Amino acid sequence: MELTYLRTFREVAKWGSFTRAAEALGYAQSSITTQIQKLEESYGAVLVERFGRGMKLTIAGEALLQYANDIYRLHEESKEVVSKQSKGTLSIGTIETLAAFFLPPKLQAYRRDYPDVNVVIQPGNEPFIIDSVKEGALDVGIILDPPFSDPELHVNILREETMAIIASPDHRLGELSEVRVEDLESESLIMTEDGCTYRAMLLKVLKGNQVNYNLSYEFGNLEAIKQCVIYGLGIALLPRITVAEEIRKGQIVAVPFVHPECKFYTQLIYSKKKWQSKAFLGFVELIGGINHQNH
Known part of the structure; x- marks a missing residue:
């Protein structure tokens, strides 16, 4: 039963809430409280303390x-070894x-080969994904970054992504074959949310080159950014793959953004x-x- 209690403990730690943990596990909240109390009795230490409206782990x-x-990781490994089957859950951040x-096309092919595996996609920004993979909360992470390295992780570069300044078809930048940082002087920018790697890169090079700009809008949603660009409310920096359909329809122009720091790669990471x-x-x-060197 202690394995069940440890699973519950991990959920409480993840959510910082008995209520959220109960919802995630499908238990009554009283059951969560009882399991944590029994775990504390077993270890002879207080493991969780109330912190504001939520819960926080003690040092213990x-x-x-x-x-x-x-x-938990060893338990999952033992089940896989014993069963020799390709079942279970694959979590991707x-x-x-x-x-x-x-x-999507990768998942379609994977479903064909592994129909019994439940794939869970966990959206987040790069710091969350990297930490979750290192902690074992996610099986793999797929990030968009300059070449990344971490001593705890295997990192495999999958492909380079073309980064482009997107604008409405009648925008002056649409006449250029490539956009350089000085071309963005006094432009109205529509930004992705804080925590986005290519947003951070663009702000850094604008500041480093003393280029003035207007931050018109910030969105955590790509569709909102694209719609604002289509309506002429500003320009944005996005991976070209995100606007292929809008380019095809003539709603948007995408001009490569050229800068030494603008090298972004889709990368697979796992512990x-x-x-x-x-x-x-x-x-x-x-x-x-x-990475055949690792296997």
Whole structure:
């Protein structure tokens, strides 16, 4: 039963709430409270304390969480080894751009080969995805970044993504073959939300080159950004794959943004501690992210 309690403990740690953990696990909240109390009795330590409206791990709880993650990972590994089947869940963390415009055909092919695997897509920004993969909360992450490295992770570059300034068809930048940072002087920019890697890059090079601009709108949604550009409310920096359909329809022009720091790659990341099940390896190989040196 303690494995069940540790699973519950991990959910409480994840959500910072007994109520949210109960919803995620399908338990009554009283059951969550009882399980945590029994776990605390077993370890002889307070693991969770109330913090404002939520819950926070104590120092003892933080220490146990590391072991709970390892125990859960080993338990999943043991089930895979014993069953020798390609079942279970594959959790993928990625940004909206890749979830919408890169992953769907890959997932279609994966479903064909592994129909019994439940694939869960967890959207988020790069820092969240990287931390979740390192902690074992996600099996793999697919990020859009300059070449990334971390001693705890395997990182495989899948492809380079063309970054483009998108504008309405009658915008002056549409006449250029490429856009340089000085071409953005006094332009109205429509930005992705904070935490986006290519947003951070653009702001950095604008500041570094002392280029004046107007930050007109910020959205966490790509469709909103594209619609504002179509209506002539400003320009935006986006991966070209996100606007292929709008370009085809003549609603948007996309001009490559040229700068030494504007080199972005779709990359697959996974923990060096990750148990590589048949279903996991199948996904990594399908997506083109296998690193034969590691296997």
